Amino acid sequence: MIDNRLRRIIAEADGFAVGTFLMSDSATSAAMMDAAGYDFLAIDRQHGVIDDATCLRLLAEIGRHGTAPIVRVPANRPEDTMRALDHGALGVIAPLIDDAAGAAILTAACRFPPHGGRSFGPVRAGPVYGRGYLKAIDAQVLAIAMIETRAGLDALDAILATPGLDAIFVGPNDLGLGLRLGFTGGHPDADPALAEAITAIATRAKGAGIAAGIHCTDPAMARAMRGLGYRFATIGSDLGLMATAAAASADQARGD
Amino acid sequence: MIDNRLRRIIAEADGFAVGTFLMSDSATSAAMMDAAGYDFLAIDRQHGVIDDATCLRLLAEIGRHGTAPIVRVPANRPEDTMRALDHGALGVIAPLIDDAAGAAILTAACRFPPHGGRSFGPVRAGPVYGRGYLKAIDAQVLAIAMIETRAGLDALDAILATPGLDAIFVGPNDLGLGLRLGFTGGHPDADPALAEAITAIATRAKGAGIAAGIHCTDPAMARAMRGLGYRFATIGSDLGLMATAAAASADQARGD
Amino acid sequence: MIDNRLRRIIAEADGFAVGTFLMSDSATSAAMMDAAGYDFLAIDRQHGVIDDATCLRLLAEIGRHGTAPIVRVPANRPEDTMRALDHGALGVIAPLIDDAAGAAILTAACRFPPHGGRSFGPVRAGPVYGRGYLKAIDAQVLAIAMIETRAGLDALDAILATPGLDAIFVGPNDLGLGLRLGFTGGHPDADPALAEAITAIATRAKGAGIAAGIHCTDPAMARAMRGLGYRFATIGSDLGLMATAAAASADQARGD
Amino acid sequence: MIDNRLRRIIAEADGFAVGTFLMSDSATSAAMMDAAGYDFLAIDRQHGVIDDATCLRLLAEIGRHGTAPIVRVPANRPEDTMRALDHGALGVIAPLIDDAAGAAILTAACRFPPHGGRSFGPVRAGPVYGRGYLKAIDAQVLAIAMIETRAGLDALDAILATPGLDAIFVGPNDLGLGLRLGFTGGHPDADPALAEAITAIATRAKGAGIAAGIHCTDPAMARAMRGLGYRFATIGSDLGLMATAAAASADQARGD
Amino acid sequence: MIDNRLRRIIAEADGFAVGTFLMSDSATSAAMMDAAGYDFLAIDRQHGVIDDATCLRLLAEIGRHGTAPIVRVPANRPEDTMRALDHGALGVIAPLIDDAAGAAILTAACRFPPHGGRSFGPVRAGPVYGRGYLKAIDAQVLAIAMIETRAGLDALDAILATPGLDAIFVGPNDLGLGLRLGFTGGHPDADPALAEAITAIATRAKGAGIAAGIHCTDPAMARAMRGLGYRFATIGSDLGLMATAAAASADQARGD
Amino acid sequence: MIDNRLRRIIAEADGFAVGTFLMSDSATSAAMMDAAGYDFLAIDRQHGVIDDATCLRLLAEIGRHGTAPIVRVPANRPEDTMRALDHGALGVIAPLIDDAAGAAILTAACRFPPHGGRSFGPVRAGPVYGRGYLKAIDAQVLAIAMIETRAGLDALDAILATPGLDAIFVGPNDLGLGLRLGFTGGHPDADPALAEAITAIATRAKGAGIAAGIHCTDPAMARAMRGLGYRFATIGSDLGLMATAAAASADQARGD
Ligand SMILES: [Mg+2]
Ligand SMILES: [Mg+2]
Numbered sequence A, B, C, D, E, F: 001m002i003d004n005r006l007r008r009i010i011a012e013a014d015g016f017a018v019g020t021f022l023m024s025d026s027a028t029s030a031a032m033m034d035a036a037g038y039d040f041l042a043i044d045r046q047h048g049v050i051d052d053a054t055c056l057r058l059l060a061e062i063g064r065h066g067t068a069p070i071v072r073v074p075a076n077r078p079e080d081t082m083r084a085l086d087h088g089a090l091g092v093i094a095p096l097i098d099d100a101a102g103a104a105i106l107t108a109a110c111r112f113p114p115h116g117g118r119s120f121g122p123v124r125a126g127p128v129y130g131r132g133y134l135k136a137i138d139a140q141v142l143a144i145a146m147i148e149t150r151a152g153l154d155a156l157d158a159i160l161a162t163p164g165l166d167a168i169f170v171g172p173n174d175l176g177l178g179l180r181l182g183f184t185g186g187h188p189d190a191d192p193a194l195a196e197a198i199t200a201i202a203t204r205a206k207g208a209g210i211a212a213g214i215h216c217t218d219p220a221m222a223r224a225m226r227g228l229g230y231r232f233a234t235i236g237s238d239l240g241l242m243a244t245a246a247a248a249s250a251d252q253a254r255g256d
């Protein structure tokens, strides 16, 4: 029986799902993050040190406490999306979607014919989710397109209109770069133009009836984004949380 | 040229070295911890998800910023100690040392004849530290015996007198269990008997001219231990820091 | 909440638990075996191609459908037993136990003080089983000693009397070799002396109030062993089942 | 000296080659399958839990008993095909070929100039097959295009006419989906339209002088396909054979 | 602080940088090569047995002695280039560049906006190179296009004119194949047409103000290429050097 | 059918077997060494970066051209010896044998009862060597004790008299250290006392009818050792050969 907690929460009227990125290639680290209370975890095959085989190992440790396993693929290639799903992901985030054609490639890879072109072979998802998997998965999976380039922003309405698209997800760091704002740190306070774009995306997504998510630097930003209409957020990453806590711990131990 | 920062700091009159345990099998996680400002990192092959090959991968990411790579072996076996050194460790922590014979097994494995019985073959340490390695390593390496059982506590003076022993290291969680105090969480405040033992060990080590270290739950405990005469401390672990920060982040994002 | 299905079944009056050995180093293979309907799976670090890190990966895929994860360690060493438990095993099978001293080493490694000498650090078991782990595990874990040598057979009563021992497990292949019967294939029909020993072990274990298990070549042998009083059985292995099925499939396809 | 048993058998007048898919990432599992009596083994990088590095490990265990190592790539990308060949594969199956252009990309990647565009660098194939490799491989390699979409079926004649194409291979599960027949289980008995397509493909391939293969659910289907003119078949997979045998074994042991 | 030794040397008036290819998947082998005295090491993800995760492991061992880590990607895909940089590479060699469009894809992936389209997320490069990484990397990175096909040779001037291209790199083995000269062994002495092409490329690159490098079979060829105007060379590979030395050693030991 | 080339050669009247150590964890490197012309390869689990799982991967690449796969275990532990054999090794070198008891532990682990105490379970050796494995292996396997400490030298005659011992193997580096000669580089020319010991060992082994082997720095030393009566030699290692060749190549390319 499949229960995609991210899908369930964004389907609720006022739901807001909280997640983070996994960038570490440690499956045990993923097991600890799985127990930390998130609604979903986004395994980052784009910027994390995570390849296809590592992603498989991490998926094995996610979901024990109800957390939804999502995978960000390194690029919008059907075979990567299909392998993530075969291995047990319940959603795929495709980076750098610049136009509706890109979004359509993603959505096609996420579902079996006639709704898409996913190839048959759920090698791990089959035994893990059980006999009902094939019947249930097309309704449970999430196809999520990243909006993080100027081209993607310009094509936003067409992307939002792509059949089968379940959500969009904003990458503020790359969006700031794409808008020629330099390294903003990915926070709307860094630049009014970035703030404006982030606000506009939420509004247009809502108008199109598509859930919008966004990557956040900290919990406060996530709460602010929720106020703008965002329905889910990733906050930092496993390695980022660790590094920040480690530096603080070492400093405090020295009495600095 | 070998510079063992942990050895250097505990050789200073009032030095206090700050480290933590690496329990994750992610080398990139180790690289981030290496950049976090610790004096040393203790790769935990006893309780971490780290085996011989993983330890090798982690060692490759430690030392770039001057941090000393130390390995806690899974048990006090010469071949594990010798492999850790061959792979580049500058010190070995042996767990559960119960008597002077155990300490002598450790110290023998840490140095080449005539000072010990280390077997020749520094496969990675050779190229990494360069031509002077063989001449320098015996004076740079640290042999560190854990005091964490009742037997070890009873035999403390004999252990401290072991030729070639460079330091002892207290494991308060196991020590509390060994003293029949149950799960104390490893903090002296949990039980006066544990506090008393921790204080006594520092005093006796100082009397023997051997540096003592201890595992701490947080920076405040580390500072308190420094006050007791401890010369180095591990504070938490990579995965522990991450898990605590993650749970807090998820809670705060929900406004809980 | 820990539920050790193997422990539960052998605690029932007429329970009989069915398992098999995992010898493959494929975690996805383990996930499929986890879904195949066994009561327990015994990860074979002795003869399988499974080391410490691989065992960790396999443990991540076991238990989703209620199957109990058990580990056979490569030898009766405390650090291997303790690592298996830290990584999430709910029982340990120690091979080649020749005497009560060996059994006592095993049982000591399986439980925390004061019941044993297990060292604190459940890196994966903690987050996976949750907050109650430390309180519950000593009552849930299974310490299982293999009887498979002449020495072990001779010392059986002393072994059965070891405090903390939860079960014994017969290895008929090695037992046949140990009794100087040659390669019997591990089936009692191969030699009356083997059959006699297998029967006697069940009887004596029952007399001592200790559950006995045995490795079986096929389901028919398992049912026969149940008739002798055995309470659990491993039947073949993942790779053995695969190889037999593969050879038959290839033959049949050729119409041979 | 290269001997591609699959190529040899399909070159015989009435040869029929029997193989299966490897989906497991265990090299030792592959070694057992290598000894099971197949003519070829198809390492499944599309749906198996097998990436580039795992494929390399599996190739090391195939061929000891004369079995031909074939690789199904995750997608029809030249670099994946070329890496499989550099690592020792003697044939490549490209999935989801929809048109002659796709088939031409495959065939170009399989052979060196002037017959194709394979880049020079047989890192493992060189030492494994010996000095004659470069001269022999272009005549020994197999370029195999999968027919498993409606588009591919429509373009079949053009695909069959692609210079350098050695065989086609039918994926009945995906073909059934592509023909809008739903999840057929990949057996012609499931749907007359699927049966018709499977028969037609064999006929048209024979007419074009190209060997056709097909994936089969069981040995009986393979024999039936041989009757239709198919020249080679994969029957199930390593993990599928294991899972079926395991479930039966557990059931029988309980006397169910 | 980033110091790209390859970039620095080719920026000098008469600098000539010496490197080799890493084809082995052993990180310790890379550590030994790092200590062997090269100016740069080119991790070969195209023909070496090195995938994304292995490349990460090798990068951890390069640079300790000042050697520059360069990665040859398996194909000219932005996500592979970007991951190599995120993991710490200071330059990327893209194989089989046939036209200016290909070169532009490479250069765009190598730098952040506005100079390119690199996506933000330097997971390992950040902590390894420190805080100044983001500001410094665009000026330090090397985008290197391989010239090794007839198409690439024909389009050389357009490729050389690509904004952001830092160097070209000649693959003589593939170039010989592309020119229909068969297996030349990659040495200009093998065929006058190959020699002519190699000479012409150096001349045209110099005219365009772009540094040219080339793969060499041995040191003598490297010195000859320097005479032609080449500014950097790879000479053989880790595994090639080992295999040649091993065969000679075995022969000599037998007194052959 | 098992053919142990090392065993065969040392059984010949004037045979001399040439091998080397594998210290790299690259299986493809092992495949290249397998093709380089050695009689045997000694996988070095003591000083090489090779653990149990890596050893398994390397064994898969050895023997294709008739080379015998031998494993040096990290320490003289029966479970390591038995696993090496289960995985396909045809001989085991145990380091640091100090007395006859140590030699007896080694020989017991190498053969099944009644000749030893090897436990049944040849998971990879079974399918790789085929049905005759169990009957043939006890006569084919080689139990090889290292003589490399003062204690071992003192106990040499008792060690040579151990039933089941097939050969001894001298480690000159450690022997020099053990004799308090410092770092000799392992060559008899470095110190007359080392030369004397090396000569004496060959003589006494010959007297006991046990083949002696020795580790050599170069082919010339191997030929000299043959003259002393040694019957097999390892010469350097994979990584050592590579590093030496690499440094020379870089130097020559610069015209230094
Ligand atoms: Mg982004
Ligand atoms: Mg402890």
Ligand SMILES: [Mg+2]
Pocket (backbone or CB within 6 Å): C095, C148, C171, C174, F119, F120
């Ligand atoms: Mg046994």
Ligand SMILES: [Mg+2]
Pocket (backbone or CB within 6 Å): A119, A120, D095, D148, D171, D174
């Ligand atoms: Mg298909």
Ligand SMILES: [Mg+2]
Pocket (backbone or CB within 6 Å): D119, D120, E095, E148, E171, E174
């Ligand atoms: Mg090339």
Ligand SMILES: [Mg+2]
Pocket (backbone or CB within 6 Å): B119, B120, F095, F148, F171, F174
């Ligand atoms: Mg030695």
